[in-house]
Amino acid sequence: MNRGSHIQHERRREFESEALPHLDSLFGLALRLTGGDEPRSEDLVQDAMLKAWRAWDGFEVGTNCRAWLMTILRNQFINDYRRDRSRPAKLEFEQVAEGHGAGSLYEADPEGRVFDRLLSQHVLRAIEELPDEFRVPVVLADVEGFGYEEIAETLGIPVGTVKSRLFRGRRRVQERLHGFAEDLGFLP
């Protein structure tokens, strides 16, 4: 093996051992962001991995590889998302009943027992079914742990809009979980 191909071989080995173990995390993020679109999520992961491979020489081994890969994937998704946002908004913001909410999940199950009984697939479906406008801020805040300002900058929307979308998006997730819990007989 000549020196050049030996270096390439080492580089590949290093990438495969450092980056590939994060495939599940990347796929999870892609699924959340795309609303459960598996083929699109696989394309996103594949493109992000190839970008990461091409930029691998610039990555400092030992730093947070998962975070680096997630950033590449997220940026790619957000670029598409922001480009698509030039389309007219299809969403009508409904009034959300505030207060302790008659008929809400909280009212039906104030101790949150359903959180132990429902499977993660239910919450994933509830997130996936949110319209884009709600889902992306919810994923960035609740799955990725972004702050409001960071979400506002990432999506190019005002902080006030982030707040209202998170509020409504999370309440919608609760409504959906309420429905799943009723269907499964966990709630009367």
Added chain:
Amino acid sequence: MTDDMKRTGPEPGAAPAELSCQESLALVYEFLDGELAADWNEAVRRHVQKCRRCYPHFDFERMFLDYLHEAGNEARANPELELRIRALIGAELG
């Protein structure tokens, strides 16, 4: 940007001494997300600590956000995706 400037909240610096249940609940997520300015944060905390209706509701919302975070991070990629990526890298190397 200072940490305080990053914090959001209704009319920063103007939190009333007393909040109603409705006002506190409208701020529940900003409170739990740690996004309120200090005076509003304190006003919500004071209300929730002494309100028998809001305390369990805030507790519930905290459980909900934890649940969302944990469940939202679970996923398994199709094993074929890994094979495809390995093949693409191999092809780039020639």
